[in-house]
Amino acid sequence: MEVVIAPADQLARLAADAVEALLRGKPDAVLGLATGSSPLKVYDELVRRHEAGLSFARARAFMLDEYVGLPAEHPERYRNVIEKEIASRVDFEPGAVEGPDGLADDLVAACAAYEAAIADAGGVDLQILGIGTDGHIAFNEPGSSLASRTRIKTLTRQTREDNARFFGGSVDDVPRHCLTQGLATIMSARHLVLLATGKAKAEAVHQLVEGPVSAMWPASVMQLHPHATVLVDDAAASRLQLADYYRETFEDKPDWQGL
Numbered sequence: 001m002e003v004v005i006a007p008a009d010q011l012a013r014l015a016a017d018a019v020e021a022l023l024r025g026k027p028d029a030v031l032g033l034a035t036g037s038s039p040l041k042v043y044d045e046l047v048r049r050h051e052a053g054l055s056f057a058r059a060r061a062f063m064l065d066e067y068v069g070l071p072a073e074h075p076e077r078y079r080n081v082i083e084k085e086i087a088s089r090v091d092f093e094p095g096a097v098e099g100p101d102g103l104a105d106d107l108v109a110a111c112a113a114y115e116a117a118i119a120d121a122g123g124v125d126l127q128i129l130g131i132g133t134d135g136h137i138a139f140n141e142p143g144s145s146l147a148s149r150t151r152i153k154t155l156t157r158q159t160r161e162d163n164a165r166f167f168g169g170s171v172d173d174v175p176r177h178c179l180t181q182g183l184a185t186i187m188s189a190r191h192l193v194l195l196a197t198g199k200a201k202a203e204a205v206h207q208l209v210e211g212p213v214s215a216m217w218p219a220s221v222m223q224l225h226p227h228a229t230v231l232v233d234d235a236a237a238s239r240l241q242l243a244d245y246y247r248e249t250f251e252d253k254p255d256w257q258g259l
């Protein structure tokens with residue numbers, strides 16, 4: 001696992017560098033897109049690079065998760081969020097960005113179909129991730145099986161409170177259920193790039209990087225991934241025991257190495 005501690009704008013550029021390098025070498029790459037505020041600067045940077053010539057026309061993308069039951073036109077439906085934040089701003093082909101169907105009559109079948117679609121696409125090459133204050137990735141709340149696949153989950157009170165800001169501050173308006181890629185689904189991606197900023201994420205980042213691998217801190221499963229990159233600002237890094245070592249390592253990193 002590589003930990004990079006840097007200001008948020010630099011983190012976004014580093015993540016965008018990894019996406020750009022992937023697309024330049026493999027134009028039909030499969031990206032994994034995350035919602036939440038953490039990746040927004042990365043998406044803005046990718047849009048700038050698209051305007052400078054980077055094409056997504058042959059790429060595909062899979063979203064991490066979706067609320068169950070939000071109406072199709074609801075602005076917080078993750079499908080609509082991803083459309084607004086990135087998909088509509090670059091040149092993905094229609095239908096190239098897919099997400100779990102939180103409006104399906106048969107949610108169990110929708111989850112299985114989503115797993116099959118990711119597998120049929122050859123798997124995700126680069127997965128962008130945020131992290132919840134309780135250590136969740138996608139919507140894999142504490143207690144999630146480390147071997148889980150796409151399924152329905154019940155959101156914790158903490159996550160619904162964290163996300164109430166997107167629903168006019170009303171916890172009651174945040175759906176209780178979601179469909180989410182499982183931890184094993186996420187772990188199948190070939191490169192994981194997680195972004196976290198702000199003090200509220202410091203404990204979750206510490207547990208992710210330095211805690212024991214535990215379903216209580218679901219992101220800690222990333223310690224088992226052969227190619228995981230954790231991009232954090234000073235505040236999110238403030239609980240890291242080996243912060244000085246991560247800083248020195250990044251300062252001494254050879255230019256050719258990439259993330």
Ligand SMILES: N[C@@H]1[C@@H](O)[C@H](O)[C@@H](COP(=O)(O)O)O[C@@H]1O
Nearest residue numbers: 035036037038130131132138139
């Ligand atoms: N399902 C999403 C996660 O994918 C995201 O990582 C998390 C953190 O959000 P933020 O980046 O806004 O802090 O929020 C939601 O719960």
